[in-house]
Amino acid sequence: MLHLLLLKNLRDLRASLAQTIALIIIVALGVASYVALIGAYRDLATSYNHTYEQLAFADVTFALDSAPSDVVNQIAKIPGVAAVTGRLIVDTGLDLPPELGGVKNAQIRARLIGIPEDAHPRVNDVLVESGRYFQPRDGKVALLETHFASIYNLAPGATVTPIINGRKQPLQVIGTIASPEYLVVSASRQDVIPSARSFAVIFVPEAELDRLMGGNAGINNIAVRFASDANPDNVIQQIDRELNAYEINSTTLQADQASNAALHLDLEGYREIGFMMPALILFVAAVSLYVMLGRLIRAQQAQIGLMKALGYADRAIVVHYLGLALLIGIVGTLLGVALGIPLGSEITTEYATELGIPLVATQVYPDLMVEGAILSIVLALLGGLVPALQASRLPPVVAMRPSPQMFVKGGRTWIERVVRLPLWLRVALRNVLRVRSRSLSTGLGILFAFVLVLGAWSFMDSMQFMLQDTFQNVERWDVMAVYSTPHSWSTLHRIESMDGVKRVEPILLLPATIKGGGASEDIAVTAIDPAQTLHRLELENGITPAQALGDNKIVLTAALANKYHLRVGDPVTMVTQAKPGSHEKITRTLTLGGIADEMMSAVGYISLDEGSKWANITGFAMNGAYVQVNTSQASAIRSALYDDTKASSVQLKSAVQADWVSLMGLFYAFIGMLVVFALAMTFALLFNTMTVNVLEQQRELATMRAIGTNRRKILLMMMGESVIVWLLALIPGLVLGTLAARELGGAFQTDLFALNIVIAPTSYVVAALGILLTMLLAALPAIRRVNKLNLAEATKTLT
């Protein structure tokens, strides 16, 4: 008996092949996305961890002024310390010759890191990707961090020229390496975007670097790995005590390390989407199964009656129809797994390549396959359960009645009592209400499509809005020069007198730490003239920069103000250097003068006068300048800034913007994939619903055509049904989509980066029309079916 029922199941599925395939594809998409996305998330996390383990990424890093290298030996003895490395790190400039895209005398920021030449570092090791590692007596050689090397196409044999101790020192490149500290190349946590184009990380033999720095430079960076059983807090306290004699500038835990924090931020955002998408797709699969099985059972009502008359038990009938769902679930799962494994591997590889993760570990996760299979099969069974139970409960005499269509209840809708609708629209409207559960499930599918499309789309809008606002409204300079030491008016005048310069505004960049409520974090404070125009301060509550940047006042970003629960007028505690370059710290209490809504969270603004106080300079001081120029002369001015004013770094806004756009490429591709998935899902769901609608109304539609209704009118009625469901789902879909976008956006708010979720009005329109268009396209096969109906046969068919 079971064999025959299974055979019947298979033939039933074959009889509705297109719908079966659509259902299998939906289930397969759900399982594939589950296996691929969560698998890729795990692979990426594993790849990071694998890289970190293999390259002994530091658990904690101490930045010092300077300490003798033998302090490392004392730290190594502390219980709980598994390994320690002391390094000399020098932040400086690097000549960027014209052949590498630079201009005359152009420089970018460079970080020189001294590592042993006779052995790999015990902590924060490097992975040689090309060339070789150092050998004793290598002399003036360098290993380049791979992102930088790749951007400028630098290979072993090339020469780089960093400024060391005030002098240009050509170093021969002997290899390129990957470093666990620079998987995302950020000079600090304040650098939100990877900056390998303007920031070079160069590893140099430690003895050579010490020599070039004049000898006896000691070390200024200590990286520590904990033993597996160590209590990190205790170990850090003991190391603090050991380093008490030296000035500790910062203690950075692995979680706060710039590259690692950026990777985690990225990974968390990915995880949110990785879980949401398969859940939605599998839900739609269940809804589709419910719709299709419901239809099949209605069509097989007479057969059910016959089975009952022959003596099949209710349970056998339930099992039989659940078997259909199960078959679809199983085939979909197998296909999904087969698709998901290579897809996951591909996503991991693409992502890892994009980010430059050196040691990629992809693997097959049997637990994910089992979970995916269970999820999809359970959802498939749930989708099939209600129709199967309904089938089993049909009394044989009812089941064998000739035309279930005769028992369709008609009725007027309340809208018709208010408005007199044309007949075709009345037909469409009443058809929507005819099988309410189906319309409801279709509506829900559309609702979820809105959630997915708007949720995904809002990220693009938000990013674009943010970038546009930042680079067009807020940052109005074209070139920004930064100096390693404070400069006077004369530099400002020199810049003003350059050909092509329209306007110059001085700035003073000052590192500081904000404290409050037990928390603290490093922020970048920029002192500006309250009357300046090249960096627009958009302050809340109509406060003007002149009011906000008064004596002893500071402006913070909305993200910082929220985090430290600060309102305008509240005191703000800041720890600053006693003067530039000094290690002596001063705690200042300022008043929050205003709150600015800016993309970068960890920044603050004070007046130039206040800045001079902080820098302990009497009179005017600047260590940077915003410059507005004739765009065509930007490169020449950049060159002049390096050449004539000895700027340590000169940024073109266009280059910064281009970096952002290139960073967004992968992000947009991912969002695009989400939108395509959402629309594919909507298409599959609607395709099934519309096909079922046509099958159930086949005789009516054939009759309409038989009595002379033209195709256009039938098209209008069928499209009308889709449009009505769309209209019903529209408002809740837009509302839910907006809420989902906000919820998802929250996952991307960080200490450094404030993403205000914005959905452009056009996006609502595009999402709504995109979904409508998908629905209408999904109806086309059904409409084609109506046009091809054999009228003679269909007018007699009992559906």
Place this chain on the structure above:
Amino acid sequence: MWKIPSETNFIVFDQERIRQSFIMSENSLIRLEQVTKEYALGETMVHALRGLDLRLDAGEFVVLLGPSGCGKTTTLNLIGGLDQPTRGHVIVGGEDIAQYKADQLTDYRRRKIGFVFQFFNLIPTLSAAENVEFALALNDDARDLRQRAFALLERVGLRERANHFPAQLSGGEQQRVAIARALANDPAVLLCDEPTGNLDADTGHHVLRVMRELNRAQGTTVILVTHNAAIAPMADRVVRLHDGMIQNIETNRAPQAVEQLVW
């Protein structure tokens, strides 16, 4: 109980006379010339009609009679433009509709044909009046649809049930709504496929009476397909089909009143 009607009122034609009468009647409303219809049923080729020749005049009440599979419904479908012949001509009002394209057929059905189906084929979500309106709205004249629908329902005796939905109507009432719908655009030909097949005898009589009245009062040509020989005596002519060919055509000089039919 089925009762074979008395044959006394019929003139029986043989095949050659049928052919002759067809050739001679060039002015008939409907002419089928050497119509063949073949279609595949799975792997089997079915010869539904084998070179059928037939002519039907305007205002006639014709019954196509025969057992299942004899080709009577196929003939009706070809006349109604629901199907097209494999070979041959279907000339209605002087035009060969076998040459029509799909849109022309749609237009033809809308303007010239009214259908009555065995299972009524009403749109279940529309009320009786709305079902009729649906057909009325196909016409270019879209004025007073509701009043005209009520008037048509009045003619089939269902004015008071106009706002009921199909599920609230009996089988006979549904079939009368279907007739009202079929008459909506004042068709030249009313095609009825087993109109009483799904009705009890009393209701069947009622429906046939409506058809007869329409035929007599309006001059509407009625072609009724049935396998119920008891209906034949009410027809002006009875065309018996067998295996895709005309077996004989009987002209009834004094058609019986519907009330006299017994089954």
